[in-house]
Amino acid sequence: MRIRFKKWARPEIAASPFCMDDAFALAGKWREQFARPEQPFCVELGCGKGGWVSQAAVLHPENNYLALDMKSEMLGMAKRKTEAAFAEAGREPDNIRLSILNIERFSEVITPADNVDRIYINFCNPWPKEGHKKRRLTHPRQLRQYAAVLRGELHFKTDDRDLFTESIEYFEESGWEILHKTFDLHADEPADNIRTEHENMFTEMGKKIHFLIAKPPADAFGKPVPNLHAPDTVKLLRALEKQHYIGILTDAEFEAEKQKILTQCPQEPEQDET
Ligand SMILES: C[S@@+](CC[C@H](N)C(=O)[O-])C[C@H]1O[C@@H](n2cnc3c(N)ncnc32)[C@H](O)[C@@H]1O
Numbered sequence: 093m094r095i096r097f098k099k100w101a102r103p104e105i106a107a108s109p110f111c112m113d114d115a116f117a118l119a120g121k122w123r124e125q126f127a128r129p130e131q132p133f134c135v136e137l138g139c140g141k142g143g144w145v146s147q148a149a150v151l152h153p154e155n156n157y158l159a160l161d162m163k164s165e166m167l168g169m170a171k172r173k174t175e176a177a178f179a180e181a182g183r184e185p186d187n188i189r190l191s192i193l194n195i196e197r198f199s200e201v202i203t204p205a206d207n208v209d210r211i212y213i214n215f216c217n218p219w220p221k222e223g224h225k226k227r228r229l230t231h232p233r234q235l236r237q238y239a240a241v242l243r244g245e246l247h248f249k250t251d252d253r254d255l256f257t258e259s260i261e262y263f264e265e266s267g268w269e270i271l272h273k274t275f276d277l278h279a280d281e282p283a284d285n286i287r288t289e290h291e292n293m294f295t296e297m298g299k300k301i302h303f304l305i306a307k308p309p310a311d312a313f314g315k316p317v318p319n320l321h322a323p324d325t326v327k328l329l330r331a332l333e334k335q336h337y338i339g340i341l342t343d344a345e346f347e348a349e350k351q352k353i354l355t356q357c358p359q360e361p362e363q364d365e366t
Pocket of ligand 1: 289
Protein backbone atom coordinates (compact mmCIF):
# COMPACT_ATOMS: atom_id res chain seq x y z
CA MET A 93 0.00 0.00 0.00
CA ARG A 94 1.34 3.42 -0.98
CA ILE A 95 1.28 5.92 1.87
CA ARG A 96 0.56 9.55 1.08
CA PHE A 97 3.51 11.85 1.83
CA LYS A 98 3.05 13.73 5.10
CA LYS A 99 5.16 16.80 5.19
CA TRP A 100 4.59 17.27 8.93
CA ALA A 101 6.02 13.84 9.79
CA ARG A 102 9.79 14.46 9.70
CA PRO A 103 9.74 17.81 11.58
CA GLU A 104 7.43 16.35 14.25
CA ILE A 105 9.64 13.28 14.65
CA ALA A 106 12.75 15.49 14.92
CA ALA A 107 11.13 17.60 17.65
CA SER A 108 9.73 14.72 19.67
CA PRO A 109 11.56 13.72 22.87
CA PHE A 110 10.60 10.06 22.47
CA CYS A 111 11.47 9.73 18.75
CA MET A 112 15.15 8.94 18.33
CA ASP A 113 16.39 10.46 15.10
CA ASP A 114 19.72 8.61 14.77
CA ALA A 115 19.14 4.98 15.62
CA PHE A 116 22.67 4.05 14.49
CA ALA A 117 24.22 6.33 17.13
CA LEU A 118 22.33 4.47 19.86
CA ALA A 119 23.57 0.96 19.08
CA GLY A 120 24.29 -0.74 22.39
CA LYS A 121 22.79 2.18 24.35
CA TRP A 122 19.06 1.62 23.96
CA ARG A 123 18.33 0.76 27.56
CA GLU A 124 19.79 4.10 28.72
CA GLN A 125 17.20 5.92 26.62
CA PHE A 126 14.41 4.92 29.00
CA ALA A 127 13.53 6.31 32.45
CA ARG A 128 13.89 2.78 33.92
CA PRO A 129 16.70 1.05 31.97
CA GLU A 130 16.52 -2.13 34.05
CA GLN A 131 13.01 -3.00 32.76
CA PRO A 132 12.45 -5.67 30.09
CA PHE A 133 13.31 -4.29 26.66
CA CYS A 134 10.77 -5.10 23.91
CA VAL A 135 11.19 -4.20 20.24
CA GLU A 136 8.42 -4.03 17.65
CA LEU A 137 9.53 -4.36 14.01
CA GLY A 138 7.42 -2.56 11.39
CA CYS A 139 5.16 -0.75 13.86
CA GLY A 140 3.14 1.06 11.17
CA LYS A 141 0.79 3.66 12.67
CA GLY A 142 1.72 2.60 16.20
CA GLY A 143 -1.68 1.32 17.31
CA TRP A 144 -0.16 -1.73 18.97
CA VAL A 145 2.91 -0.22 20.62
CA SER A 146 1.09 2.84 21.98
CA GLN A 147 -1.44 0.59 23.74
CA ALA A 148 1.22 -1.87 24.93
CA ALA A 149 3.40 0.86 26.43
CA VAL A 150 0.46 2.45 28.27
CA LEU A 151 -0.83 -0.89 29.56
CA HIS A 152 2.65 -2.09 30.60
CA PRO A 153 4.66 0.64 32.29
CA GLU A 154 6.83 -2.20 33.68
CA ASN A 155 8.29 -2.80 30.17
CA ASN A 156 10.27 -0.55 27.83
CA TYR A 157 9.23 -0.49 24.15
CA LEU A 158 11.16 0.49 21.04
CA ALA A 159 9.10 0.59 17.84
CA LEU A 160 10.83 0.70 14.45
CA ASP A 161 9.51 1.43 10.97
CA MET A 162 11.23 2.36 7.75
CA LYS A 163 8.67 4.99 6.74
CA SER A 164 8.66 8.44 8.32
CA GLU A 165 4.95 8.82 7.48
CA MET A 166 4.20 5.75 9.59
CA LEU A 167 6.44 6.83 12.42
CA GLY A 168 4.83 10.29 12.38
CA MET A 169 1.41 8.71 12.83
CA ALA A 170 2.79 6.40 15.54
CA LYS A 171 4.18 9.46 17.33
CA ARG A 172 0.79 11.19 17.32
CA LYS A 173 -0.97 8.02 18.45
CA THR A 174 1.52 7.58 21.29
CA GLU A 175 1.02 11.17 22.47
CA ALA A 176 -2.75 10.70 22.45
CA ALA A 177 -2.62 7.36 24.29
CA PHE A 178 -0.30 8.66 27.03
CA ALA A 179 -2.27 11.93 27.40
CA GLU A 180 -5.43 9.89 27.90
CA ALA A 181 -3.67 7.76 30.50
CA GLY A 182 -2.30 10.90 32.22
CA ARG A 183 1.30 9.64 31.93
CA GLU A 184 4.55 10.75 30.35
CA PRO A 185 5.76 8.50 27.51
CA ASP A 186 8.81 7.40 29.49
CA ASN A 187 8.77 3.71 28.47
CA ILE A 188 8.40 4.11 24.71
CA ARG A 189 10.81 5.15 21.99
CA LEU A 190 10.22 5.28 18.23
CA SER A 191 12.79 5.32 15.48
CA ILE A 192 13.09 5.11 11.71
CA LEU A 193 14.99 2.04 10.58
CA ASN A 194 15.03 -0.41 7.72
CA ILE A 195 15.04 -3.72 9.60
CA GLU A 196 17.51 -5.06 7.02
CA ARG A 197 20.01 -3.03 9.07
CA PHE A 198 18.77 -4.27 12.46
CA SER A 199 22.13 -5.61 13.64
CA GLU A 200 23.83 -2.26 13.03
CA VAL A 201 21.43 -0.65 15.49
CA ILE A 202 20.54 -3.31 18.06
CA THR A 203 23.51 -5.17 19.53
CA PRO A 204 23.94 -7.88 22.17
CA ALA A 205 24.67 -5.09 24.70
CA ASP A 206 21.05 -4.01 24.29
CA ASN A 207 19.90 -7.36 25.63
CA VAL A 208 16.49 -7.57 23.98
CA ASP A 209 13.85 -9.42 26.01
CA ARG A 210 11.17 -9.70 23.37
CA ILE A 211 10.64 -8.99 19.68
CA TYR A 212 7.20 -8.43 18.14
CA ILE A 213 6.47 -8.73 14.42
CA ASN A 214 2.89 -7.76 13.66
CA PHE A 215 1.52 -8.19 10.13
CA CYS A 216 4.74 -7.65 8.25
CA ASN A 217 4.55 -7.40 4.45
CA PRO A 218 4.10 -10.95 3.04
CA TRP A 219 6.33 -10.45 -0.05
CA PRO A 220 4.72 -13.40 -1.91
CA LYS A 221 6.93 -13.32 -5.04
CA GLU A 222 9.77 -15.84 -4.88
CA GLY A 223 12.45 -13.26 -5.65
CA HIS A 224 11.23 -10.94 -2.89
CA LYS A 225 10.90 -13.44 -0.06
CA LYS A 226 14.26 -12.55 1.42
CA ARG A 227 12.75 -9.18 2.36
CA ARG A 228 10.29 -10.83 4.73
CA LEU A 229 10.93 -9.83 8.32
CA THR A 230 10.82 -13.54 9.23
CA HIS A 231 13.29 -14.65 6.54
CA PRO A 232 16.24 -16.67 7.93
CA ARG A 233 18.67 -13.86 7.16
CA GLN A 234 16.62 -11.60 9.45
CA LEU A 235 16.18 -14.32 12.09
CA ARG A 236 19.97 -14.53 12.34
CA GLN A 237 20.09 -10.83 13.20
CA TYR A 238 17.40 -11.16 15.88
CA ALA A 239 18.91 -14.30 17.42
CA ALA A 240 22.20 -12.48 18.06
CA VAL A 241 20.53 -9.98 20.43
CA LEU A 242 17.44 -11.71 21.79
CA ARG A 243 17.38 -13.36 25.23
CA GLY A 244 13.65 -14.11 25.27
CA GLU A 245 10.84 -14.76 22.78
CA LEU A 246 9.73 -13.51 19.40
CA HIS A 247 5.96 -13.07 18.91
CA PHE A 248 4.69 -13.10 15.33
CA LYS A 249 1.17 -12.39 14.04
CA THR A 250 -0.08 -12.40 10.46
CA ASP A 251 -3.22 -13.00 8.43
CA ASP A 252 -1.20 -14.45 5.53
CA ARG A 253 -1.29 -18.24 5.59
CA ASP A 254 1.57 -18.77 3.13
CA LEU A 255 3.78 -16.33 4.98
CA PHE A 256 2.89 -18.05 8.25
CA THR A 257 3.56 -21.63 7.11
CA GLU A 258 6.77 -20.64 5.34
CA SER A 259 7.86 -18.66 8.40
CA ILE A 260 7.39 -21.76 10.55
CA GLU A 261 9.86 -23.45 8.21
CA TYR A 262 12.24 -20.48 8.44
CA PHE A 263 12.19 -20.62 12.24
CA GLU A 264 12.71 -24.38 12.31
CA GLU A 265 15.50 -24.45 9.75
CA SER A 266 17.22 -21.60 11.64
CA GLY A 267 17.21 -23.64 14.86
CA TRP A 268 14.50 -21.66 16.66
CA GLU A 269 12.11 -23.52 18.94
CA ILE A 270 8.42 -22.87 18.31
CA LEU A 271 6.86 -22.70 21.76
CA HIS A 272 3.30 -22.04 20.65
CA LYS A 273 1.40 -21.66 17.39
CA THR A 274 -2.19 -21.21 16.30
CA PHE A 275 -3.85 -20.63 12.94
CA ASP A 276 -6.80 -18.90 14.62
CA LEU A 277 -5.72 -16.63 17.45
CA HIS A 278 -9.18 -15.16 17.90
CA ALA A 279 -10.89 -18.56 18.28
CA ASP A 280 -9.76 -18.34 21.89
CA GLU A 281 -8.29 -14.86 22.05
CA PRO A 282 -5.93 -14.41 25.00
CA ALA A 283 -7.14 -11.70 27.41
CA ASP A 284 -3.82 -9.87 27.01
CA ASN A 285 -3.85 -9.82 23.20
CA ILE A 286 -3.51 -6.28 21.87
CA ARG A 287 -4.99 -5.91 18.40
CA THR A 288 -3.06 -3.94 15.80
CA GLU A 289 -4.59 -1.79 13.04
CA HIS A 290 -4.08 -4.57 10.51
CA GLU A 291 -5.41 -7.19 12.90
CA ASN A 292 -8.68 -5.23 13.24
CA MET A 293 -8.89 -4.67 9.50
CA PHE A 294 -8.28 -8.33 8.56
CA THR A 295 -10.59 -9.57 11.29
CA GLU A 296 -13.38 -7.36 9.96
CA MET A 297 -12.72 -8.91 6.53
CA GLY A 298 -13.34 -12.34 8.10
CA LYS A 299 -9.71 -13.47 7.89
CA LYS A 300 -8.16 -15.68 10.52
CA ILE A 301 -5.20 -14.39 12.50
CA HIS A 302 -2.19 -16.69 12.78
CA PHE A 303 0.18 -16.37 15.72
CA LEU A 304 3.33 -18.01 17.00
CA ILE A 305 5.88 -17.64 19.75
CA ALA A 306 9.45 -18.74 19.04
CA LYS A 307 12.72 -18.83 20.94
CA PRO A 308 16.14 -18.43 19.28
CA PRO A 309 18.80 -21.16 19.46
CA ALA A 310 20.63 -20.88 22.80
CA ASP A 311 24.08 -20.55 21.22
CA ALA A 312 23.12 -17.73 18.83
CA PHE A 313 23.28 -14.87 21.31
CA GLY A 314 26.23 -12.58 20.62
CA LYS A 315 27.25 -14.36 17.38
CA PRO A 316 28.58 -11.86 14.83
CA VAL A 317 26.12 -11.20 12.02
CA PRO A 318 27.43 -10.41 8.53
CA ASN A 319 26.70 -6.87 7.49
CA LEU A 320 24.66 -7.08 4.29
CA HIS A 321 25.30 -3.45 3.58
CA ALA A 322 29.09 -3.62 3.90
CA PRO A 323 30.20 -1.65 0.85
CA ASP A 324 33.04 -4.05 0.04
CA THR A 325 30.81 -7.12 -0.23
CA VAL A 326 28.23 -5.32 -2.30
CA LYS A 327 30.93 -3.89 -4.57
CA LEU A 328 32.61 -7.27 -5.07
CA LEU A 329 29.35 -8.98 -5.96
CA ARG A 330 28.32 -6.24 -8.37
CA ALA A 331 31.70 -6.47 -10.17
CA LEU A 332 31.32 -10.24 -10.40
CA GLU A 333 27.79 -9.95 -11.79
CA LYS A 334 29.05 -7.54 -14.44
CA GLN A 335 31.82 -9.95 -15.49
CA HIS A 336 29.26 -12.76 -15.69
CA TYR A 337 26.82 -10.62 -17.67
CA ILE A 338 29.35 -9.64 -20.31
CA GLY A 339 30.61 -13.21 -20.58
CA ILE A 340 34.04 -12.95 -18.96
CA LEU A 341 32.94 -15.55 -16.40
CA THR A 342 31.04 -18.75 -17.20
CA ASP A 343 28.05 -19.71 -15.05
CA ALA A 344 30.19 -22.19 -13.11
CA GLU A 345 33.02 -19.69 -12.57
CA PHE A 346 30.53 -17.02 -11.49
CA GLU A 347 28.90 -19.35 -8.95
CA ALA A 348 32.27 -20.48 -7.60
CA GLU A 349 33.52 -16.90 -7.17
CA LYS A 350 30.21 -15.82 -5.64
CA GLN A 351 30.38 -18.65 -3.11
CA LYS A 352 33.90 -17.55 -2.15
CA ILE A 353 32.63 -14.04 -1.37
CA LEU A 354 29.54 -15.32 0.41
CA THR A 355 31.68 -17.50 2.66
CA GLN A 356 32.64 -14.29 4.39
CA CYS A 357 29.13 -12.86 4.01
CA PRO A 358 26.75 -15.82 3.81
CA GLN A 359 23.68 -13.74 3.05
CA GLU A 360 22.68 -12.18 -0.23
CA PRO A 361 23.11 -8.41 -0.07
CA GLU A 362 20.07 -6.30 -0.73
CA GLN A 363 19.31 -5.77 -4.42
CA ASP A 364 17.85 -2.59 -5.82
CA GLU A 365 14.03 -2.35 -6.01
CA THR A 366 12.74 -3.88 -9.24
C1 LIG B 1 1.42 -4.15 6.86
S1 LIG B 1 2.10 -2.90 7.86
C2 LIG B 1 1.72 -3.47 9.50
C3 LIG B 1 1.70 -2.35 10.50
C4 LIG B 1 1.37 -2.74 11.94
N1 LIG B 1 2.42 -3.60 12.50
C5 LIG B 1 0.03 -3.39 12.08
O1 LIG B 1 -0.03 -4.58 12.40
O2 LIG B 1 -0.98 -2.73 11.87
C6 LIG B 1 3.85 -3.25 7.73
C7 LIG B 1 4.72 -2.15 8.25
O3 LIG B 1 6.06 -2.60 8.24
C8 LIG B 1 6.90 -1.58 7.72
N2 LIG B 1 8.05 -2.25 7.11
C9 LIG B 1 8.05 -3.09 6.05
N3 LIG B 1 9.29 -3.52 5.78
C10 LIG B 1 10.10 -2.92 6.67
C11 LIG B 1 11.50 -2.92 6.89
N4 LIG B 1 12.32 -3.64 6.13
N5 LIG B 1 11.98 -2.17 7.88
C12 LIG B 1 11.17 -1.42 8.65
N6 LIG B 1 9.84 -1.36 8.49
C13 LIG B 1 9.30 -2.11 7.52
C14 LIG B 1 6.04 -0.81 6.74
O4 LIG B 1 6.50 0.52 6.55
C15 LIG B 1 4.67 -0.87 7.42
O5 LIG B 1 4.48 0.24 8.27
